[in-house]
Amino acid sequence: MDAPARQKSSDVISAALTKRIVQGHLRPGDKLRQDHIAKEFGASHVPVREALLHLVGRGLAISLPRQGVRVAPLDPDAVKELKVMRLALEPVALRLSVPNLTESQIRRAEELRKICDNAEDVQTWEAANRGFHLATIAACDMPRLIGEIDNLQLLSARHFLQQSADRWRKREDLEHRAIMGAIRNRDPEGAVLVLQRHISRFG
Incomplete structure (x- = not known):
């Protein structure tokens, strides 16, 4: 397998395992066996190994001596740290992004906002919510x-889906709507104020 094909295979495997870990289908401490993963995806051990290293780098898995790679534990103390880091980074990105968003990018953010509001299950809502916030800083x-914000949001989503998902209810997110209003008005400071309140309340 040449390098581009191997990278594509590694990306596919990494994305699939990431989704399973974030949604809780792979639980903390579960062993990620290279041979089983290679067989499932019809891949050699090289892209599997690259995918596992990517998961370790994102904080979704840990590599232990003589135990291989396992799904990372959920650390309750990390929730506060993730929120602090998001509050430090996301407003910076949004402030820089708002004046430069194209009409097509704004439409995409609005589409994701509507998907959030109309989601019938927490997994659909979470994916759209994460997509919405990334779309606004694109x-x-x-x-x-x-990339750093994407990873922080992913780790936050994992904690939410596995520890707080039972609190989720279908609703219209008025803060998402307010962020979009500020974006359309090309008001970065207004968008940032709403975002800071939003992260502080919900993470």
Whole structure:
């Protein structure tokens, strides 16, 4: 398998395992066996190993001596840390993004906002919610910042889905609507104020 094909295979495996871990189908402490994963995805051990390293790098898995790679534990203390980090980074990205968002990017954020409001289950809502917040910062022109925020939101989503999902109820998110209103008015400070309140309340 050449390098581009191997990378694509690794990305597919990583994305599938990430979804299972975040949604709780793979539980904390579950062993991620290279041979089983390779067989499931019809891949060699090289892209599987790369995918597992990616999960470790994102904090979704841990590598233990003589025990291999396992799903990372859920640390309740991490929730506060994730919120503090998101409050530090996401307003920066949103402030830079709002003046530069294209009409198509704004439409995409609005589509995701509506999916959130109309979601019938928490998994659909969570994926759209994460997509909405990433869509609003898409024009900040700082890919490393976006990557860090993406990972923080992913880790936050894992904690929410596995510890607080029973509190979720279908509803219209008025703060999402307010963020979109500020974006359309090209008001970065207004959008940031709502976002800060939103993260502080819900994470």
